[in-house]
Amino acid sequence: MTREENVYIIRGATLPDTSTTDLLVKDGIIADAGTGISNASAQVIDAEGLIALPGLVDLHTHLREPGREDAETVETGSRSAALGGFTAVHAMANSTPVADTAGVVEQVHSLGLEAGWVDVRPVGAVTVGLAGERLAELGAMASSRARVRVFSDDGICVHDPVLMRRALEYVKSFDGVIAQHAQDPRLTVGSQMNEGDVSAVLGLGGWPAVAEESIIARDVLLAKHVDSRLHVCHVSTAGSVEIIRWAKARGVKVTAEVTPHHLLLTEELVRSYDPVYKVNPPLRTSEDVTALREALADGTIDVVGTDHAPHPSEHKECEWAQAAMGMTGLETALSVVQHTMIETGMMGWKDFARVTSTTPAAIGRVETQGRPLTVGEPANITLVDPDGRWSVVPARMATKGRNSPFKGMELPGKVQAVFFGGHPTVLNGELATRRPTAQAAK
Amino acid sequence: MRHLLSTRDLSPQEAVQLLDTAEEMAAVSTREVKKLPVLRGRTVVNLFFEDSTRTRISFEAAAKRLSADVINFAAKGSSVSKGESLKDTAQTLEAMGADAVVLRHWASGAPDRLASSGWIDAPVINAGDGTHEHPTQALLDAFTMRRHWSRVAGRESIGSDLAGMRVVIVGDVLHSRVVRSNLWLLTALGATVTLVAPPTLLPVGVSQWPCEISYDLDAVLASEPDAVMMLRVQRERMEAAFFPSANEYSRRWGFTDARLARLDAAVGSDAIIMHPGPMNRGLEISSAAADSPRSTVLAQVQNGVAVRMAVLYHLLSGDRSSNPVEQQEVGQ
Amino acid sequence: MSVPASPENPVSSRTVLADADIDRALTRIAHEILEANKGSADLVLLGIPRRGFPLAQRLALKIASADSSVQPQHIVGQLDVTMFRDDLKHKPTRAPLHTVEPAGGIDGKVVVLVDDVLYSGRTIRAALDAIVDLGRPSAVRLAVLVDRGHRELPIRADHVGKNLPTSSREKVRVHLMEIDGVDEVVIEADS
Numbered sequence: 001m002t003r004e005e006n007v008y009i010i011r012g013a014t015l016p017d018t019s020t021t022d023l024l025v026k027d028g029i030i031a032d033a034g035t036g037i038s039n040a041s042a043q044v045i046d047a048e049g050l051i052a053l054p055g056l057v058d059l060h061t062h063l064r065e066p067g068r069e070d071a072e073t074v075e076t077g078s079r080s081a082a083l084g085g086f087t088a089v090h091a092m093a094n095s096t097p098v099a100d101t102a103g104v105v106e107q108v109h110s111l112g113l114e115a116g117w118v119d120v121r122p123v124g125a126v127t128v129g130l131a132g133e134r135l136a137e138l139g140a141m142a143s144s145r146a147r148v149r150v151f152s153d154d155g156i157c158v159h160d161p162v163l164m165r166r167a168l169e170y171v172k173s174f175d176g177v178i179a180q181h182a183q184d185p186r187l188t189v190g191s192q193m194n195e196g197d198v199s200a201v202l203g204l205g206g207w208p209a210v211a212e213e214s215i216i217a218r219d220v221l222l223a224k225h226v227d228s229r230l231h232v233c234h235v236s237t238a239g240s241v242e243i244i245r246w247a248k249a250r251g252v253k254v255t256a257e258v259t260p261h262h263l264l265l266t267e268e269l270v271r272s273y274d275p276v277y278k279v280n281p282p283l284r285t286s287e288d289v290t291a292l293r294e295a296l297a298d299g300t301i302d303v304v305g306t307d308h309a310p311h312p313s314e315h316k317e318c319e320w321a322q323a324a325m326g327m328t329g330l331e332t333a334l335s336v337v338q339h340t341m342i343e344t345g346m347m348g349w350k351d352f353a354r355v356t357s358t359t360p361a362a363i364g365r366v367e368t369q370g371r372p373l374t375v376g377e378p379a380n381i382t383l384v385d386p387d388g389r390w391s392v393v394p395a396r397m398a399t400k401g402r403n404s405p406f407k408g409m410e411l412p413g414k415v416q417a418v419f420f421g422g423h424p425t426v427l428n429g430e431l432a433t434r435r436p437t438a439q440a441a442k
Numbered sequence: 443m444r445h446l447l448s449t450r451d452l453s454p455q456e457a458v459q460l461l462d463t464a465e466e467m468a469a470v471s472t473r474e475v476k477k478l479p480v481l482r483g484r485t486v487v488n489l490f491f492e493d494s495t496r497t498r499i500s501f502e503a504a505a506k507r508l509s510a511d512v513i514n515f516a517a518k519g520s521s522v523s524k525g526e527s528l529k530d531t532a533q534t535l536e537a538m539g540a541d542a543v544v545l546r547h548w549a550s551g552a553p554d555r556l557a558s559s560g561w562i563d564a565p566v567i568n569a570g571d572g573t574h575e576h577p578t579q580a581l582l583d584a585f586t587m588r589r590h591w592s593r594v595a596g597r598e599s600i601g602s603d604l605a606g607m608r609v610v611i612v613g614d615v616l617h618s619r620v621v622r623s624n625l626w627l628l629t630a631l632g633a634t635v636t637l638v639a640p641p642t643l644l645p646v647g648v649s650q651w652p653c654e655i656s657y658d659l660d661a662v663l664a665s666e667p668d669a670v671m672m673l674r675v676q677r678e679r680m681e682a683a684f685f686p687s688a689n690e691y692s693r694r695w696g697f698t699d700a701r702l703a704r705l706d707a708a709v710g711s712d713a714i715i716m717h718p719g720p721m722n723r724g725l726e727i728s729s730a731a732a733d734s735p736r737s738t739v740l741a742q743v744q745n746g747v748a749v750r751m752a753v754l755y756h757l758l759s760g761d762r763s764s765n766p767v768e769q770q771e772v773g774q
Numbered sequence: 775m776s777v778p779a780s781p782e783n784p785v786s787s788r789t790v791l792a793d794a795d796i797d798r799a800l801t802r803i804a805h806e807i808l809e810a811n812k813g814s815a816d817l818v819l820l821g822i823p824r825r826g827f828p829l830a831q832r833l834a835l836k837i838a839s840a841d842s843s844v845q846p847q848h849i850v851g852q853l854d855v856t857m858f859r860d861d862l863k864h865k866p867t868r869a870p871l872h873t874v875e876p877a878g879g880i881d882g883k884v885v886v887l888v889d890d891v892l893y894s895g896r897t898i899r900a901a902l903d904a905i906v907d908l909g910r911p912s913a914v915r916l917a918v919l920v921d922r923g924h925r926e927l928p929i930r931a932d933h934v935g936k937n938l939p940t941s942s943r944e945k946v947r948v949h950l951m952e953i954d955g956v957d958e959v960v961i962e963a964d965s
Contacts, residue, residue, distance in 0.1 A: 192550075195646050195647075196646060196647045197647035197650045198647070199645065199646070199647065200645035200646065200647030200648055200650070200651070201622070201647070202550060202551060202574060203550040203551075203571075203572055203573035203574030203575070203619060203622060204550050204551070204572075204573075204574075205573075206645070206646055208646070272554070272558065273550075273551030273552075273554045273555045273558075274555070274558070314527065317527070317529055317559070318527050318528060318529065318555075319528055319547065319549040319551065319552045319555055320549060320550065320551045320552075320555065321548075321549035321550065321551075321572070322527075322528075322549065
């Protein structure tokens with residue numbers, strides 16, 4: 001008898017709450033759960049020893065298309081995401097042209113549907129051309145087919161306090177959120193790395209922590225004043241954590257994000273002058289890393305966002321000052337978070353699911369993602385072998401970017417399989433097939 | 443020693459040896475034939491991404507006195523905007539037979555990048571990179587100080603260090619590659635260093651440096667240091683609000699006539715006044731100070747050639763045993 | 775025959791010249807130099823560091839004791855040949871040593887190069903190049919304490935303290951009071 005397509009039994013998987021179960025994936029949903037499930041037409045995946053997670057959701061991805069297809073495309077970036085265990089990514093607005101109109105966000109959205117590896121959710125620009133002068137048509141993007149809910153000028157700070165206030169207020173009408181890249185532009189003219197002991201020795205322009213913290217402080221006060229949702233991108237300093245903790249204690253609707261690289265790497269790496277370590281915000285001190293881990297564990301920081309930022313090699317094979325800022329991250333995020341948060345005993349897999357899937361989906365208002373793995377829910381599932389270890393080889397990655405700062409490191413956690421809306425995008429640790437566009441349209 | 447990128451890489455022994463070699467090189471410059479055959483057939487490339495006629499000429503003279511061939515390559519401006527990168531430029535020059543690259547660059551760390559990237563095999567000599575380091579300037583400063591300090595102590599310069607010497611460095615520490623290289627080298631050689639600058643021109647993190655910090659030049663001069671080095675201050679720093687005006691800067695942190703007079707009046711002070719050049723007369727140093735018998739400005743220039751000869755000699759003359767091809771030749 | 779290696783005696787060695795032998799050889803060389811030069815006029819001794827220099831100083835003292843018009847410190851200099859060697863590329867970098875010209879320079883002088891051991895002749899070739907860069911002597915002669923043979927260049931010594939036939943696997947060590955605290959010439963066998 002022929003097997004029905006896309007019917008799978010995931011046998012003996014461990015859920016984030018440490019219970020063990022079988023899961024039946026059928027018609028795009030989790031059709032059954034429990035022990036000893038059988039279905040004659042299903043393919044069986046032996047998931048003994050594997051952890052089943054809700055598919056990872058990234059609030060912060062640079063897919064580069066349109067405009068910089070030499071760096072990444074929606075196709076390559078979403079393949080990379082699937083291999084990293086993601087079922088949804090938010091594509092940042094700093095493409096060329098900037099995603100500041102309904103037309104551009106719809107284009108990115110439909111490229112994502114065609115690719116079929118993950119849910120590609122476009123982020124809309126806050127200001128026209130990221131210029132920080134006037135608001136983009138946020139409403140048009142929100143009601144477009146892309147249904148944009150996250151708005152960000154990421155890469156550039158919305159510096160003008162009046163503009164920031166208006167943006168925070170305006171997005172309330174469609175339950176949107178402003179994701180701020182907190183960086184005071186005047187305090188960071190010519191900045192190349194974290195300002196401190198290392199920058200003093202290396203003679204690289206300092207990037208003071210206060211340039212991030214002062215903007216966050218202003219923004220949480222604005223968010224409180226107008227009672228709007230604020231999301232702080234890539235928090236990188238201990239001081240920022242303190243401010244966010246203070247704001248949350250006062251009921252400000254602020255959420256915060258940390259990148260995997262800021263959870264692991266420090267400014268000491270810059271001593272090599274290798275631009276693979278050049279990133280915005282910059283790598284900070286080990287005290288900052290410790291504070292960020294504690295904040296992620298205690299909920300002050302809500303989510304992990306990759307800030308996946310691929311660059312062509314010539315933008316990194318040069319002098320530090322000439323090099324582009326950014327690191328790839330989609331294919332290493334899960335492993336780095338396991339390494340820094342789970343293997344250190346600061347978190348369990350339940351917390352992991354919260355910070356990598358449930359909360360980011362909730363912030364982005366992505367209803368079909370970040371759901372519990374229970375009967376009737378959409379089958380966005382990532383199966384991880386937590387005991388598997390692998391060495392990071394950027395040349396073998398699906399992303400076009402070769403700029404992984406984790407190059408050569410051995411990391412835990414291998415993604416074995418990913419189901420995206422019930423369709424297997426990854427099987428046996430390798431890309432399987434894209435989800436047909438027709439299925440997505442259902 | 444494979445490259446010369448930072449004075450932090452030099453052990454005190456290596457530093458003394460380099461200065462000793464420089465003494466022998468200085469002696470050559472006084473002979474009838476001011477040339478040695480050691481680098482005959484070798485090619486030294488001066489790769490300058492930033493204008494510096496003084497440094498380039500000094501390296502050129504040093505290489506030529508060692509009989510090397512010299513290629514000067516001025517790659518001004520932003521390499522990326524001009525289409526050719528540091529990588530391509532360096533590889534092109536090595537393909538043309540460069541045995542060593544003397545690199546001057548506006549970007550901090552460019553020499554480190556070139557040395558560690560695997561793009562080229564040739565030794566890299568840092569001839570000043572951004573606001574990072576300028577190791578040959580520090581070596582020539584240390585050489586000048588050592589001659590003074592051994593004369594004061596009545597001993598041979600060769601083999602000696604700077605133990606007990608008190609050095610004051612004044613000015614734009616934040617943007618100075620000279621001060622960084624000097625600090626690591628002088629302290630390795632046993633000197634104690636005091637930095638004097640307006641707080642705006644000291645880097646955050648300076649408290650971790652092996653030196654004293656002061657904002658008060660007069661108090662520091664009253665302690666009768668053995669050498670005072672004035673750093674060049676760029677007038678454009680005023681526009682970025684590092685200090686209010688040139689007048690205020692020179693009143694508070696310049697080596698003025700009044701300060702020179704006070705130093706001269708102090709009994710038994712034989713402090714030297716140093717400046718890496720080019721000088722802003724009237725801003726960080728008065729003409730009287732620059733031209734006084736204490737000034738070593740011209741001696742520093744002269745010593746620069748000897749020190750750079752020593753560096754080229756140490757990097758290029760020996761067997762580069764890390765290179766298996768050359769080892770094979772030796773075996774044959 | 776193998777010699778057992780012990781901390782006190784890592785290689786087998788034998789003394790071929792003792793202090794009195796060295797002194798006698800230098801006295802003879804001093805007289806030969808004066809004789810060949812027909813007196814002390816325009817005579818200059820350049821020692822090749824490290825051990826050629828103390829030998830040159832000793833020769834100058836002996837010449838001065840034979841000719842009271844000679845001021846020994848005025849006729850001695852030191853000539854470093856490091857940067858004129860032909861093997862710089864093949865050995866680890868060596869720090870150069872001091873060159874000291876005698877007070878009157880070397881132009882028009884009879885220069886006697888002084889070294890401890892003459893072997894391949896390559897050091898002397900380097901010395902001849904180094905002299906050219908200092909000036910133009912009227913003649914250059916060579917005095918060595920030991921000539922151990924195995925020349926690789928057409929160079930011979932004018933004045934030899936002792937001819938020592940050796941195997942190229944042996945090492946000839948000259949120890950001098952000024953540097954080593956003892957005067958002796960020792961042959962070390964390769965163990």
